[in-house]
Amino acid sequence: xxxxxxxxxxxxxxxxxxxxxxxxxxxxxxxxxxxxxxxxxxxxxxxxxxxxxxxxxxxxxxxxxxxxxxxxxxxxxxxxxxxxxxxxxxxxxxxxxxxxxxxxxxxxxxxxxxxxxxxxxxxxxxxxxxxxxxxxxxxxxxxxxxxxxxxxxxxxxxxxxxxxxxxxxxxxxxxxxxxxxxxxxxxxxxxxxxxxxxxxxxxxxxxxxxxxxxxxxxxxxxxxxxxxxxxxxxxxxxxxxxxxxxxxxxxxxxxxxxxxxxxxxxxxxxxxxxxxxxxxxxxxxxxxxxxxxxxxxxxxxxxxxxxxxxxxxxxxxxxxxxxxxxxxxxxxxxxxxxxxxxxxxxxxxxxxxxxxxxx
DNA sequence: TACGCGTGGCA
DNA sequence: TTGCCAAGCGT
Numbered sequence: 361x362x363x364x365x366x367x368x369x370x371x372x373x374x375x376x377x378x379x380x381x382x383x384x385x386x387x388x389x390x391x392x393x394x395x396x397x398x399x400x401x402x403x404x405x406x407x408x409x410x411x412x413x414x415x416x417x418x419x420x421x422x423x424x425x426x427x428x429x430x431x432x433x434x435x436x437x438x439x440x441x442x443x444x445x446x447x448x449x450x451x452x453x454x455x456x457x458x459x460x461x462x463x464x465x466x467x468x469x470x471x472x473x474x475x476x477x478x479x480x481x482x483x484x485x486x487x488x489x490x491x492x493x494x495x496x497x498x499x500x501x502x503x504x505x506x507x508x509x510x511x512x513x514x515x516x517x518x519x520x521x522x523x524x525x526x527x528x529x530x531x532x533x534x535x536x537x538x539x540x541x542x543x544x545x546x547x548x549x550x551x552x553x554x555x556x557x558x559x560x561x562x563x564x565x566x567x568x569x570x571x572x573x574x575x576x577x578x579x580x581x582x583x584x585x586x587x588x589x590x591x592x593x594x595x596x597x598x599x600x601x602x603x604x605x606x607x608x609x610x611x612x613x614x615x616x617x618x619x620x621x622x623x624x625x626x627x628x629x630x631x632x633x634x635x636x637x638x639x640x641x642x643x644x645x646x647x648x649x650x651x652x653x654x655x656x657x658x659x660x661x662x663x664x665x666x667x668x669x670x671x672x673x674x675x676x677x678x679x680x681x682x683x684x685x686x687x688x689x690x691x692x693x694x695x696x697x698x699x700x701x702x703x704x705x706x707x708x709x710x711x712x713x714x715x716x717x718x719x
Numbered sequence: 720t721a722c723g724c725g726t727g728g729c730a
Numbered sequence: 731t732t733g734c735c736a737a738g739c740g741t
Contacts, residue, residue: 412737419727419736453725456740490739510737528721555737564735565730595734625724663733665724702726 370577371543371550377573378553383560385417386424391549400548402476402501403434406464409493409500410457417559423452435474438465443619446628447699455701459628460488478502500548507539508551512558517541518590519562522579526591534590562586600668603637605660605704606647607711610678613692616648617700625664631704633687637669648685651676656714662703673707675714 379391387408389400407427411420426448431437437445442462449458464487468476476497477483484494495506514527517537523530543550561568569581580586608616617630633648647653653674660671697705 409737414725414736414738416727416736451726453727454738456724457738460739488739492738496737508737511735512737552737559737598733627724663726665726666722 366577367541368543370541370574371545373573374553374557375543375546375549378549378556381556381560382549382552383417383556386421386428388552394546394549400501402478402497404428405497405501406476406489406493407461409496410461410488411452413457413493414454415452419452423449433474434465434468434476437462438469442628443630447630447696450629450699451702451705453702455627455629457488459622463487464489476501478504480504480506496551499551503548505542505544505547506551507535507542508554509535509538510555512555512562513538515564515590516554516558516562516574519567519580519586520574520578522583522585522589524585524589524591526593528593530590596666598663598667599639600670601637601639602642603635603669603671604643604646604674605632605634605671605707605711606653606674606676607632607708607714608649608651608676608678608682609715610682610689611680613695614689615692615695616678616682616684616687617690618648618687626701626703629701629704630690630699631701632707633685634671642672647674647676648687649678649683651678651682654714656710658710660703660706660710662706664703669703671703671707673710673714675711677715 382391384390387400387404389398408420408424411423430448431440440462445462446455446458449455467486468474478498480494480498483489483497484491489497492508492510495508498504498506499508514531514534517523517534518530521537523533523537525533557572557574561572565587567586569575569578569586572578575581578586580589610616616633618633620626620629620631622628635643635646653676656673656675660673662669697708700708
């Protein structure tokens with residue numbers, strides 16, 4: 361049983377810390393403005409929360425600004441072309457998020473009159489919005505007292521209670537702990553306060569317990585175990601896979617690219633034609649078109665979530681009437697390496713050295 | 720339930 | 731250089 365006075369003070373202490381230390385972010389309404397009645401734009405909250413899934417604030421800032429400038433509301437985004445959105449998302453990773461982002465925008469326009477639903481359960485029914493994101497939007501954009509549990513909250517709760525069972529098994533228990541602390545007042549600011557605490561003080565390594573607003577009640581701080589929590593089940597080692605990538609440039613400067621299938625790795629993104637990626641040293645030759653391919657020195661190295669990849673790279677100059685096969689020629693003035701996933705950009709950086717007249 | 724799914728920064 | 735880590739979701 362919780363002590364109501366302690367419970368109330370816990371949330372109040374954190375909110376007071378947040379009022380003085382909230383990080384400034386382009387999608388956030390500062391606590392002083394929020395208290396004065398300002399409300400965040402649900403579209404901006406949703407967009408930022410999806411971008412922030414498993415992604416650092418530093419990486420998200422620029423993407424968020426560009427998306428908001430280009431598609432300022434959900435109707436604009438819903439009307440965008442798939443390829444334009446995928447290109448704007450390129451480099452941010454976890455591309456299923458971008459595909460679901462578009463699906464979600466179109467559902468909101470088609471079935472919710474262009475306005476985001478304001479309850480956790482209705483939000484969670486939308487594509488790409490799971491338990492965390494639904495609770496976060498409901499709390500931050502709609503002032504609902506929902507229990508918001510992300511990696512920061514899990515870490516803070518594990519330390520506060522010195523809970524040593526490993527994740528992900530411990531998640532239900534940590535969620536209960538978070539629920540017991542979530543206040544009815546200022547739920548959005550509270551959710552953002554715990555996340556700011558986890559990001560700036562209760563950090564994964566070397567937590568700054570000396571300046572933490574929850575230092576006194578923290579059980580892990582007392583036990584000396586804070587830096588070791590939360591415990592996590594060990595991860596599997598990443599295998600190394602090998603493949604070949606083919607960078608063909610037509611005489612007019614157009615590049616031969618392929619749109620990857622919607623499902624799976626880098627789904628829906630532009631990329632260079634290539635072989636399968638296999639555990640073997642190198643898969644058999646699989647050039648996309650007949651051409652005098654030249655091997656480029658070195659290899660592109662890239663690490664995905666669950667494997668390391670090494671790509672041998674081949675380049676060729678093609679005639680103006682060359683057959684694109686299953687690919688598509690992108691004119692030189694439309695080709696931007698930044699429209700492609702990072703691994704494909706690495707391939708291009710090496711390939712351009714292999715052309716006689718690298719631009 | 721466990722796995723597939725990106726990337727960049729850091730020690 | 732290598733491994734770990736960051737505001738999870740879908741299947």
